[in-house]
Amino acid sequence: MHVAVAPACNIQCHYCNRKYDCANESRPGVVSELLTPEQAVKKAVVVAAAMPQLAVVGIAGPGDPLANPERTFATFRMLAERVPDLKLCLSTNGLALPHYVDELARLHIDHVTITINCLDADIGAEIYPWIFWKHKRIRGRAAAEILIEQQQKGLEMLIARGILVKVNSVLIPGVNDEHLKTVSACIKEKGALLHNIMPLISAPEHGTYYGVMGQRSPTPEELKALQDACEGNMAMMRHCRQCRADAIGLLGEDRASEFTLDKIETMTITDDFLAAARQRRMAWREKIAAERKATEENDSARRHQQAVITLHRQPRPAFLHAGATELEVSGHAPVNHSPSKSDNVSGRTVLMAVAAKNGLVAEHFGHAREFLVYEVSASGAKLVGHRKTDLYCVGSAACGENEDTLEKTIQALAGCEVVLCAKIGYEPWKRLEAAGILPNGEHPWESVESACMAVWHEMHAAGKLASQVPAQKVA
Amino acid sequence: MALEIVEACIKCWACVPLCPQKAIYEADPHFLIDAGRCTECLGDYADPQCASICPIEGAIVNELNEPLNPPGSLTGIPPARWTAAQRETPFR
Numbered sequence: 115m116h117v118a119v120a121p122a123c124n125i126q127c128h129y130c131n132r133k134y135d136c137a138n139e140s141r142p143g144v145v146s147e148l149l150t151p152e153q154a155v156k157k158a159v160v161v162a163a164a165m166p167q168l169a170v171v172g173i174a175g176p177g178d179p180l181a182n183p184e185r186t187f188a189t190f191r192m193l194a195e196r197v198p199d200l201k202l203c204l205s206t207n208g209l210a211l212p213h214y215v216d217e218l219a220r221l222h223i224d225h226v227t228i229t230i231n232c233l234d235a236d237i238g239a240e241i242y243p244w245i246f247w248k249h250k251r252i253r254g255r256a257a258a259e260i261l262i263e264q265q266q267k268g269l270e271m272l273i274a275r276g277i278l279v280k281v282n283s284v285l286i287p288g289v290n291d292e293h294l295k296t297v298s299a300c301i302k303e304k305g306a307l308l309h310n311i312m313p314l315i316s317a318p319e320h321g322t323y324y325g326v327m328g329q330r331s332p333t334p335e336e337l338k339a340l341q342d343a344c345e346g347n348m349a350m351m352r353h354c355r356q357c358r359a360d361a362i363g364l365l366g367e368d369r370a371s372e373f374t375l376d377k378i379e380t381m382t383i384t385d386d387f388l389a390a391a392r393q394r395r396m397a398w399r400e401k402i403a404a405e406r407k408a409t410e411e412n413d414s415a416r417r418h419q420q421a422v423i424t425l426h427r428q429p430r431p432a433f434l435h436a437g438a439t440e441l442e443v444s445g446h447a448p449v450n451h452s453p454s455k456s457d458n459v460s461g462r463t464v465l466m467a468v469a470a471k472n473g474l475v476a477e478h479f480g481h482a483r484e485f486l487v488y489e490v491s492a493s494g495a496k497l498v499g500h501r502k503t504d505l506y507c508v509g510s511a512a513c514g515e516n517e518d519t520l521e522k523t524i525q526a527l528a529g530c531e532v533v534l535c536a537k538i539g540y541e542p543w544k545r546l547e548a549a550g551i552l553p554n555g556e557h558p559w560e561s562v563e564s565a566c567m568a569v570w571h572e573m574h575a576a577g578k579l580a581s582q583v584p585a586q587k588v589a
Numbered sequence: 590m591a592l593e594i595v596e597a598c599i600k601c602w603a604c605v606p607l608c609p610q611k612a613i614y615e616a617d618p619h620f621l622i623d624a625g626r627c628t629e630c631l632g633d634y635a636d637p638q639c640a641s642i643c644p645i646e647g648a649i650v651n652e653l654n655e656p657l658n659p660p661g662s663l664t665g666i667p668p669a670r671w672t673a674a675q676r677e678t679p680f681r
Contacts (some may be wrong), residue, residue, distance in 0.1 A: 122603035123644060126663060132644045133599055148600075177601060184606070243665045246642040249607075249634050318674050326666050326674045 115161055116174045116361050117154035118147065119185045123177035124209050125245040125261060127231075128323035129284060129314055132177075147375055148176075151188040155196060160378050162197050163391035165369075166398035170224070172203040180210040183217075190221045199392055203227070205282070209245060209261055211268025218277060225278035225307075228265055232290050233297055235259040240289050243323070266304075273305040280308040280351070285340060286324070287314070287332045298344035309344060310351035313337050335529050338487075338499050352497050353486075409561075461579030463491040464570055467501060467527050467551075468562050469535035475557050475565045479538035487530060488566050492574075495566035501526040524549045532573075534565055590652055591627035592637055594620050597648040604639035604649075613639060619648075 123132065149157060162168045171193055173179040179186040190202055201224040208228045218226065232238045238258025245257040252260065272279050281301045283294050290297075298309050313332045316324040323329075332340075341350045361368045467485035469477035487499040503523045520542055527533060533551055536558035546553045557565035573579050591612075594604075598619035605613045605620070610633075612626035622639070629651075630637045640649045640657035646664065647656040660668040 121601040122642075123601070124603070124642065126644060128665070132601060177603070181603065244663065246603075249638060249641070250636060251641040318677065321674075323664050323666055326670060 115158065115168060115170075116172050117149055117158060117189060118174075118176055119149050119151055119154045119189050120173055120175055120179040120182035121148050121177045122181045123175075123207075124181040124247075125178070125207050125257075126243050127207075127284075128241055128243065128329075129286070129316065131321040131325075133321060149375070151185055151192060153375060153378070154189050155192040156381075156383065157373060157375070157378050158193060158200070159196055159383055159388065159391070160381060161373050162200060162395065163387065164373075166391075166394040167402075168200065168395065169399075170201045170203055171197070172205065174205040174227075178207050178209070179204050180206045180214050183210070183214060187217060187221065190223070194221065196388060197392070199395060201225075205229070206268075207261070208265030208268045209247070210264070212264055212271055215268060215271040215275060215277075218272070219275045223277060225280060226272055227280045227282055227310075228269055229282040229284070230265050230269075230297055230301065231284050231286070232258070232293055233262055233266070233300060234293060235262060237290050237293055238262055241286065269301065269304055269306065279306045280310060281306050282310045282312060282354075284314050285311050285332050285337055287330055287336065289329075291332070291336070291340060294340060295343055308349050308351050310354050311337065311341050311344065312354055312356055315356065333528070334487075334499060334501055334526065338529075341498070352499050459492045459571075459574060461492060461570070461574045463489050464532065464573060464579065465498075465530045466490050466495070466532040466534060466566050466569065467530040468566065469533070470562050473562055474559050475534050475562060476536050476559055479533070479535040479542055479553070479555075482535065485527065485530075485533065486562065488562070490566045490570045492570075495563045495570075501530075520545060524551070527551055532569055534562075534569065590629055591624035592622055592629055592639065592657070593624070593650050593652075594622050594639075594648060595650055597645050599645055599648075601644065603642045603644065607638035607642060609633040609638065 123130075158171050162171075173186050173189060186204070190204075193200065193202060202221065203225045204218070204223055205227040206229070208230065211226075211228065231241050235255050235258040238261060239255040242258050242261060244251050244253045245261050246252075247257070247260050269279055269281075279301075281297075283290070283297055285291055285294060294311060298311075301309060313334075314324065314329070316322065316329050316331050318325050318328075341352065344350060361370055466488045468475055468488060469479055469482035470486045471477050483503055485501045485503065486497060487501060488495040489498045490496075503519075503526055523542075524545060527546075527549075530551055532554055533546060534554045534557060536555065538546075538553050538555050543553050554569055557568060560568070570579075594613070596619055600615070600620055605615070608627075609630060610626045610628055612623045613620055614623065637649075637657065643649050643658060644663060646658045646660050646662060649657050651657060660671070664671075
């Protein structure tokens, strides 16, 4: 979860508008309720009691945490005292980072995210109109130069102290797209753990410079191409959902509205309450560790079992019988056939979109607010991105509601050959097929990876994966 | 002489800790400057600190009611462009 204790910022970015606060919107820098450090700690304690899966508390804004040092550090100190088993993290633009690295180390901050959009001050001058530095507002190239220098210095200092560093970069087409490859190589060289390249969010109604001036966002394909190009350098983060500075819960399922200040302030927190909540978290973590171990052990066996079910099933339109399929799958338990083919099967990589929930193919096509995108080949299914299907803002009349949602969803799935979901209606099925995307409702409630692999093997068996790999054929 | 915070203020707190005279205080619907304390940073800094970090155009004005950060000066959006965009898609 994020606690929104840090309203002030010391720089301006062209993708940010500090005036905005809309509960229907979900993007960084947007927040509904500013908290005092005391309120934030109480909120974290309550959420950690209600959700034993909570592991990390972060401060990400809505401004810059290090431009609000008193509020940020007071929050961290109290958290360390009251919920010592939770990890602490922080997200910053990096301008004030060198000044506070030692304090972050003292407080045992687990990891720090720095937003680094460029290393070149000429590019920086196109992204940052000004910074506040040493009691002055500095503009243009001079501002970008200082910011870049402080970011890099902060990054180096964190690494030297053994604090994990993630780097966020906003992909701005025509501004820093090519340059981000250089950024990725540089931060890897310096020891950053993870690079999270995020698409620019830009719409006129956000009131940002980029939104008003018509700077476009990148397409999902552009984002993926850049992430792929940078992947040789270091681990790419592909699951980022660009959440709000007050987000709570799992990716894609923000529960912040369940924990508003008026609900939390009426609660009394006792030592017994804290101890019991901590006990539940420990039990949860042990359970997860045990489940993960069991899953790993059973994984290959389960994959074969599902492949058999698929082969034996009568061909039929999945959109009519997906519910029945679910029962059939859980009732079946053949484990004897289907030799492991993965080792000596060759075929091209297929991009598949999955309406997933908690790692399973569990969403109805029409209910999915996002699709996870997997790159599937004989060697496995790898998460490479996600596609949103709804608008960033759903509550305002200004947010283009008269657009055809299904058409937008199909556009969002561009480049994917298959879409896996628990169930799908006839109309979207037809429209997807017409757009060249194959809907598949044959694997409801299966784990995403094994469902993707099963579909890939079906496509392979049908001879659909031999094309586009002429080099392999010649060899 | 004193500066004044007006209704455009978004209460982001950036100015409060910077004021050398501790003249800025939280209030509703926006923060306020104690005119008796404000020196416009004369003798302390070259520029008034509140107006140097404030992210909102027009939120801080001088005694002539002139904004220290006029339209377009912080976002870089030309005022005419902003007005046109507001007409097309209304937003804050």
